[in-house]
Amino acid sequence: MSFDLNSNFFEIAFNVTEHTEAMLAYWDKNLICRYANKATADWFGITPDQMVNKSHLSEILGTLFDVQLPYINRVLEGKIQVFDQVIHWYSGKAKNVRVTYHPDYVEAEVKGFYAHMTDISPLNNKPVDDETGIEKLPEFLTQNDQLLENVAKTLNENLFTGFPSITALSKKHFVSESKLKRDFKQSFGRTIFSYYRYLQMEIADRYIREKxxxxxxxxxxxxxSNPSNFSACYHKYLEEKSAGLEPDQPQKQNINHYKTLIEEAPITIAMFNAEMQFIAVSKGWITEYNLQNINIIGKSIYEILPDTKKKCExxxxxxxxGNIYQCDGLLLKKNNGTRSWLKWNIYPWFSPSGEVGGLCVHTEDISKIKAIEKENERAAKLLKRAATFSKMGTWTRDLLTHTMQWDNVIKSILELPEYFVPDIKALWMLLKQGKSQKLSKKALKDALRYGSPFDIEVDMITAKGNSRRIRIIGYPEFQNNKCKKLSGILLDITPISPFKTTGY
Incomplete structure (x- = not known):
C-alpha cells in the first residue's frame, strides 16, 4: 500500500464511478466479473459483492445474453461495440439503454472488456424489436443494405491485416457465399475482393502522394507477398483513375451509404463538403448542438455555429x-448559449479522383471530464498543502533497484535540501543511536522477512543538528514470496513549545 498523494486521484475517480447512475463493470475474457459499481443493484438487483469474482455475464444478462453475444464476441476480438437496446431493470421498468463495450488490451492481447450502460430513454424513443430489444432499422435502410454496409465495414477493418476470405465473411455476417457475392457486386459495382483491393490502393495512393x-x-x-504484386495492383488502380473507369453509380451509392451511416450513427458526427457545408449529420449532432427543427443541410457550419469560424476555420x-486533426479540449459556444469543452476528430474524405471532397467531424462533449480534472487538480493542491501543514510526507524504498525516494515534506522535516538523494546509510545516520536505531532495524527486518507492516516512533537528528520526534509507518509489498518494495508515511510529532515556533 502506498500513501503517494497521486493515489487520491484514483480515490476520487472511484467515488465518481460509485455515485453514477450508469452501470459500469469489467469482465475478463472468460466473462467473469472483476469489477462492478453500485448501480448494478438498480439495474440487475445484484450487489457488486455478489458479482465480483463470482458471476458469469450470462447469469447477469439472462435472456439478453444470446442477443448480445455477437457484440461480446467482437469486443473480445478487440473491436469497440456501441449499440442501443431495451433492458428491463430489476424494478420492472423498461429503459432505452446505450451499451458500450470497450476492449482491454494488455501487451497487444485482449484480456477482457469494460462495460458501460446508460439510460437514454429521455433522449430518444426509437422503435425496437419486440423479441430482441435491439433498435429497429429505419424504413429507408433495408436489412440487406445494412448487411452489405457491415460487410464493407469488415473489409475496411482488415485493410492492413489481410483479406478475410469470402467464407469467413459469409459466416461472420450469416449469409450464404453465393448471395453475398451476388448482392455485393450489384450494390458496389465490384466483386468483394476487387472492392477490398481498391480500398487498399486508395490508401496506398494517398500515402505515396503525401510521401x-x-x-x-x-x-x-x-x-x-512481394513488392511486384503490389506495383501491378497499384499501376492498374492508377490506370483506372486516369481512364475514368470508376463506376459512377456505385460511387454515388457508396456516398449515400456513408451519409445514411452518419445520419444513424449513435455518436456526434457530421459530414461536410469542401466549402464546409453540411452534407449529412447524425441525430447525436442535432441534439448536442440544439439544432432541432433547423434545416442545416447545404448550409455552412460557420452560419449554423458562428463560434466555430474564429476557432476552427x-x-x-x-x-x-488532406491532414487529420485531433484535439482533446476546445472550449466552444453552442447554439443554446452554453460553453462546452469538446474533443475534436477531423479527417478528410476523398472523391473517386483522389481529391479531398470534404471533411468528417466527430466531436465529444468532455465538459464533465474537464470539471472532474479541475476538481482533481484543486484536490491535489489542497492535499499537498494539508500534507505540508500537518508535516506528513511519503516515502518509498525499492528493493529491486536499491533506491529510496522521500518527498519534499520529509526533506523539510529533516532539514535537508530538495536536491538531496536519500539512501539507507543516510537514514541510519539521521536516526538517533541506541533505542531508535534498534527499533527501526527490527521493524525493517520483520517487514522484509515476514511481510509485517510497522508503525513506530523514533528520535531523529536533522541535518542541522535539531532533534525531532518522528512517527514512521511502513507497508511491505511482496511478489513471489519476496519483498520488492516498502512504502509509507513519515510524520513529525515533535511537541511544540508554547514559546517558540517550529520554523516551517
Missing part, C-alpha cells in the same frame, strides 16, 4: 489539404 511511404513500404504494410483549411 508518407514508398511503394515497398506500402507493400509490406498491406501484406502483399484554420483547422478546417489545414484538414482540407
Amino acid at each position: 508518407r511511404c514508398n511503394k515497398n513500404q506500402m507493400a509490406v504494410m498491406l501484406n502483399f 484554420k483547422l478546417h483549411l489545414h484538414c482540407l489539404k
Whole structure:
C-alpha cells in the first residue's frame, strides 16, 4: 500500500464511478466479473459483492445474453461495440439503454472488456424489436443494405491485416457465399475482393502522394507477398483513375451509404463538403448542438455555429489539404448559449479522383471530464498543502533497484535540501543511536522477512543538528514470496513549545 498523494486521484475517480447512475463493470475474457459499481443493484438487483469474482455475464444478462453475444464476441476480438437496446431493470421498468463495450488490451492481447450502460430513454424513443430489444432499422435502410454496409465495414477493418476470405465473411455476417457475392457486386459495382483491393490502393495512393511511404513500404504494410504484386495492383488502380473507369453509380451509392451511416450513427458526427457545408449529420449532432427543427443541410457550419469560424476555420483549411486533426479540449459556444469543452476528430474524405471532397467531424462533449480534472487538480493542491501543514510526507524504498525516494515534506522535516538523494546509510545516520536505531532495524527486518507492516516512533537528528520526534509507518509489498518494495508515511510529532515556533 502506498500513501503517494497521486493515489487520491484514483480515490476520487472511484467515488465518481460509485455515485453514477450508469452501470459500469469489467469482465475478463472468460466473462467473469472483476469489477462492478453500485448501480448494478438498480439495474440487475445484484450487489457488486455478489458479482465480483463470482458471476458469469450470462447469469447477469439472462435472456439478453444470446442477443448480445455477437457484440461480446467482437469486443473480445478487440473491436469497440456501441449499440442501443431495451433492458428491463430489476424494478420492472423498461429503459432505452446505450451499451458500450470497450476492449482491454494488455501487451497487444485482449484480456477482457469494460462495460458501460446508460439510460437514454429521455433522449430518444426509437422503435425496437419486440423479441430482441435491439433498435429497429429505419424504413429507408433495408436489412440487406445494412448487411452489405457491415460487410464493407469488415473489409475496411482488415485493410492492413489481410483479406478475410469470402467464407469467413459469409459466416461472420450469416449469409450464404453465393448471395453475398451476388448482392455485393450489384450494390458496389465490384466483386468483394476487387472492392477490398481498391480500398487498399486508395490508401496506398494517398500515402505515396503525401510521401508518407514508398511503394515497398506500402507493400509490406498491406501484406502483399512481394513488392511486384503490389506495383501491378497499384499501376492498374492508377490506370483506372486516369481512364475514368470508376463506376459512377456505385460511387454515388457508396456516398449515400456513408451519409445514411452518419445520419444513424449513435455518436456526434457530421459530414461536410469542401466549402464546409453540411452534407449529412447524425441525430447525436442535432441534439448536442440544439439544432432541432433547423434545416442545416447545404448550409455552412460557420452560419449554423458562428463560434466555430474564429476557432476552427484554420483547422478546417489545414484538414482540407488532406491532414487529420485531433484535439482533446476546445472550449466552444453552442447554439443554446452554453460553453462546452469538446474533443475534436477531423479527417478528410476523398472523391473517386483522389481529391479531398470534404471533411468528417466527430466531436465529444468532455465538459464533465474537464470539471472532474479541475476538481482533481484543486484536490491535489489542497492535499499537498494539508500534507505540508500537518508535516506528513511519503516515502518509498525499492528493493529491486536499491533506491529510496522521500518527498519534499520529509526533506523539510529533516532539514535537508530538495536536491538531496536519500539512501539507507543516510537514514541510519539521521536516526538517533541506541533505542531508535534498534527499533527501526527490527521493524525493517520483520517487514522484509515476514511481510509485517510497522508503525513506530523514533528520535531523529536533522541535518542541522535539531532533534525531532518522528512517527514512521511502513507497508511491505511482496511478489513471489519476496519483498520488492516498502512504502509509507513519515510524520513529525515533535511537541511544540508554547514559546517558540517550529520554523516551517
